Amino acid sequence: xxxxxxxxxxxxxxxxxxxxxxxxxxxxxxxxIKVEPGPSGDMSRTWGPFDRGVSTYxxxxxxxxxxxxxxxxxxxxxxxxxxxxxxADVVIENFKPGTIDSMGxxxxxxxxxxxxxxxxxxxxxxxxGPMSGWPGFDQIAxxxxxxxxxxxFADGDPTRTGTAIGDLSSGMWLAMAILSALLERERxxxxxxxxxxxxxxxxxxxxxHGQRYLSLGDIPRRTGNAHSVIxxxxxxxxxxxxxxxxxxxxxxxxxxxxxxxxxxxPDDARFATNExxxxxxxxxxxxxxxxxxxxGKREWTELFIAAGLPAGPINTLDEVFADPQVQHCGLVExxxxxxxGALRQVVTPVTSSTEAGELAKHTSRHAPPALGEHxxxxxxxxxxxxxxxxxLLATKTVHQxxxxxxxQRALERAAGVTQ
Numbered sequence: 001x002x003x004x005x006x007x008x009x010x011x012x013x014x015x016x017x018x019x020x021x022x023x024x025x026x027x028x029x030x031x032x033i034k035v036e037p038g039p040s041g042d043m044s045r046t047w048g049p050f051d052r053g054v055s056t057y058x059x060x061x062x063x064x065x066x067x068x069x070x071x072x073x074x075x076x077x078x079x080x081x082x083x084x085x086x087x088a089d090v091v092i093e094n095f096k097p098g099t100i101d102s103m104g105x106x107x108x109x110x111x112x113x114x115x116x117x118x119x120x121x122x123x124x125x126x127x128x129g130p131m132s133g134w135p136g137f138d139q140i141a142x143x144x145x146x147x148x149x150x151x152x153f154a155d156g157d158p159t160r161t162g163t164a165i166g167d168l169s170s171g172m173w174l175a176m177a178i179l180s181a182l183l184e185r186e187r188x189x190x191x192x193x194x195x196x197x198x199x200x201x202x203x204x205x206x207x208x209h210g211q212r213y214l215s216l217g218d219i220p221r222r223t224g225n226a227h228s229v230i231x232x233x234x235x236x237x238x239x240x241x242x243x244x245x246x247x248x249x250x251x252x253x254x255x256x257x258x259x260x261x262x263x264x265x266p267d268d269a270r271f272a273t274n275e276x277x278x279x280x281x282x283x284x285x286x287x288x289x290x291x292x293x294x295x296g297k298r299e300w301t302e303l304f305i306a307a308g309l310p311a312g313p314i315n316t317l318d319e320v321f322a323d324p325q326v327q328h329c330g331l332v333e334x335x336x337x338x339x340x341g342a343l344r345q346v347v348t349p350v351t352s353s354t355e356a357g358e359l360a361k362h363t364s365r366h367a368p369p370a371l372g373e374h375x376x377x378x379x380x381x382x383x384x385x386x387x388x389x390x391x392l393l394a395t396k397t398v399h400q401x402x403x404x405x406x407x408q409r410a411l412e413r414a415a416g417v418t419q
Contacts, residue, residue: 002028003028003029004025004028004029005029005030006031007029007030007089007090007182008033008087008088008089008090009022009025009026009030009031009032009033009089009090009092010033010035010081010084010088010092011033011035011065011091011092012035012091012092012093012100012105013092013095013122014037014042014043014044014094015042015043015044015167016044016061016164016171017094017122017166017167017171017174017198018092018093018094018122018171018174019034019042019061019062019171020168020171020172021092021120021122021171021172021174021175021178022034022092023064024171024172024175024348025175025178026063026064027064027347027348028348030090031066032064032066033065033066033088033374033378034065034066034067034068035068035069035070035081035084036067036069036070036371036372037070037071037072038069038070038071038072038077038372038397039399041069041371041372042058042062044057044058045058051340053339054337054339054340058368059343059345059368062368062369063345063366063367063368064365064366065366065369066366066369066373066374067368067369067371067372067373067374067375067401068084068372068374068375068379069371069375069398069400070375070397070399071397071398074395074397076392076395077397078103078105080382080384080397080398082104082105082110082113083382083383084378085105085113085114085117086113086114086382087114087381087382088114088117089182089191090117090119090120090178090182091105091110091117091118091120092119092121092122093105093120093121094121094122094123096123096124096135097123097126097127097128097132097133098133100121107119107193111191111193114191115189115191116185116190116191117191118178118191118192118193118194119191119192119193119194120174120178120181120193120194121174121193121196122170122171122196122197123136123195123197124136124140124199125144126197126199126200127197136198137198138160138164138165138166138167139160139164139166140198141166141198141199141202142160142161142165142166142202143158144199145166145198145202145203146202146203146206147165147205149222150206150209150220150222151222152222152224153222153224154221154223154224156222156224158222165202165205166198166201167198169201169202169205170196170198170201173196173200173201174194174195174196177195177196180194181194226281227246229278230248230274230278231274231278231280231281232245232247232253232256232277232285233245233246233248234285236285236288236289236292237289237292237293238292238293238295238296238297238300239292239293239294239295240296240297241296241297241313241314242313242314243297243311243312243313244311244312244313245288245304246309246310246311247309247310248310250274252308252309252310253274254266255307256307256309259303259304259307260288260291260292261291262287262291265284265287270283270284297313301313330347331346331347331349332344332345332346333345333347335365335366336367337367337368338370338373339370340367370401371399372398372399373400373401375398375399375400375401376389379398
């Protein structure tokens with residue numbers, strides 16, 4: 001499924017939130033042109049670790065795009081960006097509020113030139129308001145949103161999530177907003193400006209914790225890997241590592257006791273009800289783990305699943321990517337990178353109901369572009385002739401990777417071709 005074929009996206013964003021959003025659109029078929037500022041490009045290119053000199057951070061969120069490098073500081077560069085956006089359906093940016101307007105690329109200016117344009121923006125704390133001008137990155141937003149106050153152990157520090165959930169969730173929220181704006185454009189003929197922020201995206205994920213406070217005034221506290229109102233539920237150690245176990249009903253609790261050969265526990269007053277088990281969760285955890293440490297996490301998982309008890313190992317990433325279910329679902333694909341060769345990447349994890357499994361297996365078409373890899377081709381599509389492109393290259397207003405263009409021009413001159 002390539003539902004967004006024919007949709008052209010100009011991406012002016014950097015780091016993670018905006019590039020992740022545009023990669024999702026690219027995986028769904030959009031033609032995404034990643035415009036990086038010259039001469040150094042997206043800041044994420046300098047963030048390690050590196051695979052033979054290429055940033056794995058950059059690789060993670062830029063596949064299926066065409067790469068253009070333009071010096072934003074030169075008037076001719078901004079004029080070229082305007083030309084690209086004039087022919088686009090969507091433009092994405094994640095600058096600090098006000099920055100894009102100061103560059104002459106604000107929505108009012110762009111939509112006057114291209115009324116059908118959909119503009120998508122991501123910022124840290126919102127487009128306006130008392131904190132709108134604050135700089136912010138993912139972990140700052142995780143703390144500000146309250147998410148970190150819910151994450152970690154009761155006697156430990158507030159903890160960030162293992163991935164940049166603010167950047168990734170804001171990218172997903174914005175992708176949904178852009179798709180909605182494109183659908184509405186089909187009815188109205190006009191585009192619109194949609195936006196979100198790291199703060200709003202994370203507050204939007206508070207879910208039951210947010211509702212608990214709004215309805216009851218309760219302020220949830222950190223409970224580590226234990227469920228706040230169900231026991232046993234959480235992480236338990238086995239002979240070779242931890243697993244998650246979630247026997248959430250009374251019947252499941254009884255089956256767990258039978259499976260672990262602990263028949264006396266259900267009659268113990270400390271564990272007779274869920275409320276009692278929550279109150280004595282630490283004692284219960286110790287008793288269960290004494291049995292669980294007699295076997296490995298995979299063996300226990302199979303026994304629990306056979307008994308109808310929800311459970312699963314806590315995998316390290318080497319175990320994840322070797323897992324038969326992960327492999328069956330086609331969650332990793334291999335692309336051909338111009339300098340790295342075979343490049344494995346995690347795909348956008350959605351499937352089509354009409355082509356079950358096809359989208360997950362065929363979203364990846366092109367490796368993340370080198371800096372300025374497609375500059376000349378994209379400028380030509382936008383109407384720049386050879387003379388204009390030569391001038392932009394000569395003044396370093398734009399950059400084209402490698403000697404592809406110079407070789408092409410030499411061939412044209414040898415053949416007597418001019419433009």
